Amino acid sequence: MSRLVIVSNRVPAPTKEGAASAGGLAVALKAALEQRGGIWMGWSGKSSENDEPGPLSLTEEGKITYALTDLTGKDVEEYYHGFANRVLWPICHYRLDLAEYGRKEMAGYFRVNRFFAHRLAPLLRPDDIIWVHDYHLIPLAAELRQMGFKNRIGFFLHIPWPPADVLYTMPVHEEIMHGLAAYDLVGFQTDHDLENFAGCLRREDMGDAIGDGRFTAHGKVFKGGAYGISIETAAFAEFAKKASSHHLVQRARQSVKDRDLIIGVDRLDYSKGITQRLDAFERFIVNNPAHQRKVTYLQITPKSRSEVPEYEQMQRTVAEQAGRVNGALGTVDWVPVRYINRSVSRPILAGLYRLAEVGLVTPLRDGMNLVAKEYVAAQDPEDPGVLVLSRFAGAARELKKGALLVNPYDIEGTANALARALNMPLEERQERWRKMMDHLLVHDVSRWCQDFLDDLVA
Numbered sequence: 001m002s003r004l005v006i007v008s009n010r011v012p013a014p015t016k017e018g019a020a021s022a023g024g025l026a027v028a029l030k031a032a033l034e035q036r037g038g039i040w041m042g043w044s045g046k047s048s049e050n051d052e053p054g055p056l057s058l059t060e061e062g063k064i065t066y067a068l069t070d071l072t073g074k075d076v077e078e079y080y081h082g083f084a085n086r087v088l089w090p091i092c093h094y095r096l097d098l099a100e101y102g103r104k105e106m107a108g109y110f111r112v113n114r115f116f117a118h119r120l121a122p123l124l125r126p127d128d129i130i131w132v133h134d135y136h137l138i139p140l141a142a143e144l145r146q147m148g149f150k151n152r153i154g155f156f157l158h159i160p161w162p163p164a165d166v167l168y169t170m171p172v173h174e175e176i177m178h179g180l181a182a183y184d185l186v187g188f189q190t191d192h193d194l195e196n197f198a199g200c201l202r203r204e205d206m207g208d209a210i211g212d213g214r215f216t217a218h219g220k221v222f223k224g225g226a227y228g229i230s231i232e233t234a235a236f237a238e239f240a241k242k243a244s245s246h247h248l249v250q251r252a253r254q255s256v257k258d259r260d261l262i263i264g265v266d267r268l269d270y271s272k273g274i275t276q277r278l279d280a281f282e283r284f285i286v287n288n289p290a291h292q293r294k295v296t297y298l299q300i301t302p303k304s305r306s307e308v309p310e311y312e313q314m315q316r317t318v319a320e321q322a323g324r325v326n327g328a329l330g331t332v333d334w335v336p337v338r339y340i341n342r343s344v345s346r347p348i349l350a351g352l353y354r355l356a357e358v359g360l361v362t363p364l365r366d367g368m369n370l371v372a373k374e375y376v377a378a379q380d381p382e383d384p385g386v387l388v389l390s391r392f393a394g395a396a397r398e399l400k401k402g403a404l405l406v407n408p409y410d411i412e413g414t415a416n417a418l419a420r421a422l423n424m425p426l427e428e429r430q431e432r433w434r435k436m437m438d439h440l441l442v443h444d445v446s447r448w449c450q451d452f453l454d455d456l457v458a
């Protein structure tokens, strides 16, 4: 079997503190790679003091060798904060209004991709399979090809791919499309993203689908497909069962005794629809006075990308809103919203999911959303909770038979779904949960990894 070399910007390398990484890419890839082993190269998360980042730092853990590089402060600013998180992220999440195009940042993005290619090159053997992840590193294969590498190189995009009218507002859209054509296989989360991609190729006569999962563009032929990322379903279910007896989970249980629990778990990101969700919760309470003092909404939201102005602004907005809702609805013996700004360890997270009667997952746009899948896997089969899920999450395409699908922009509709979820009879809850769980047991993260790699080497 060929050696697998994974490259991603964010790498969940072992830390002394053993902190859990929030973010679907790190969580899912770690689970996938732990079984197969290989090299995982990426950014250390640190910026070097001077213009010359030191040598790669190599650490082994189990079957994985982590190879991490620092970046300069300028690189982090232009490539990560500037282009990846202020252009590609908003554009791919359909937020044209938030994209900030700066020439410096665009140049920085391509420069850092070249730098990654040069750092990676000495590690590579001719028969390595290279698998590049996410929007930070789209031009990486083109750089490696220019350096003469003939390896199989695949790319997987963890976030949505937008329609042509959205993508084409980005000044460097052509270079980005060009970058994708340098891979042997380009993977998206859903068939919808794949269709958008094909539409982008067609719109400017850049290329087209030529059948059998193949595309042609910029004089290249490459494969494209949809591969929905997932979780370690069986292991996570087992984890959640055990976590129920964890003392922190028991304390949480005690604290919501005689009350229903609604849980939301997201990085603090504008794509997650947290403010609309708080509005919907408020509307639900106002519309359903019988639930007053009988329900707690727990929102666990670690800070994310705080150096980016839109994220910093959001920290204030959400904190103020949670305070306002509590002020408006709370009573001397009831705090409706518990808002936590931290990461939680995975066993506790799993136990809290299991405790909650409702998993409220309402992104405005999301590539997949692993929280939705984790919530389902964590449930007690005898007495499962209900997943209220945005139709704009990739996960909705897989879980639509069991979840209550909502339009997160429709506050009244989401409030009604909450009422329906909390009043749902046991039999219907079990039936809906079973459908989702059966799907997730088959379509877990190992299957995702295998399907992608099979197609990459085929």
Ligand code: ADP
Binding pocket: 020, 021, 022, 023, 024, 025, 027, 265, 266, 267, 300, 301, 302, 342, 343, 344, 345, 346, 349, 368, 369, 370, 371, 372, 374
């Ligand atoms: P994204 O990748 O956009 O952050 P996902 O829902 O796909 O969204 O993945 C988020 C991952 O991060 C999940 O595995 C989730 O368990 C984890 N996560 C999110 N918030 C927290 C938190 N507060 N503490 C620990 N893990 C978290």
Ligand code: G6P
Binding pocket: 010, 022, 023, 024, 025, 026, 134, 135, 158, 159, 304, 305
């Ligand atoms: C999403 C992206 C990942 C990213 C994660 C956390 O899951 O798809 O690429 O790692 O968010 O964001 P961060 O900027 O902290 O890496």
